Amino acid sequence: MTVTVLTLLKRREGMSAEFRTYYESRHRVIGEQVLAGYATRYVRRFLTPLDGADQPGDFDVVMEIDFPDAATRDACFAALGEGPTHAMIVADEEKLFDRSRIRAFSVTESASRMTR
Numbered sequence: 001m002t003v004t005v006l007t008l009l010k011r012r013e014g015m016s017a018e019f020r021t022y023y024e025s026r027h028r029v030i031g032e033q034v035l036a037g038y039a040t041r042y043v044r045r046f047l048t049p050l051d052g053a054d055q056p057g058d059f060d061v062v063m064e065i066d067f068p069d070a071a072t073r074d075a076c077f078a079a080l081g082e083g084p085t086h087a088m089i090v091a092d093e094e095k096l097f098d099r100s101r102i103r104a105f106s107v108t109e110s111a112s113r114m115t116r
Helices: 017-035 070-080 083-096
Strands: 003-009 041-046 061-067 103-107
Touching: 003 070, 017 041, 017 070, 017 083, 061 070, 070 083
Parallel strands: none
Antiparallel strands: 003 061, 003 103, 041 061
8 A cells, every 4th residue: 555755845035946956856856765665756846926926834845755555664764764864865955945934744635536
């Protein structure tokens, strides 16, 4: 059974256009490297407010990571939570995100079947 982790991320204050460029050219690569062997899907969804206004409580990215099961998810986060890999992730996050605003969730999905 697939287990999904959804993380809400806010860019570091002062970052604008370079945020997405840095994320996709640098931080994404780190994510792919450290998630390899654990995750089955790694997606970044960049958010643009429909009203064009950036509100203080808004987030800039919804990151989704799928794992084949809870045990693999737990093993991944245990491996990423310490040592040089953890230090590398934190150092790069500090260049990109407001780390105090990072929120991660386990996802339970319910889907509706839509008709036309």
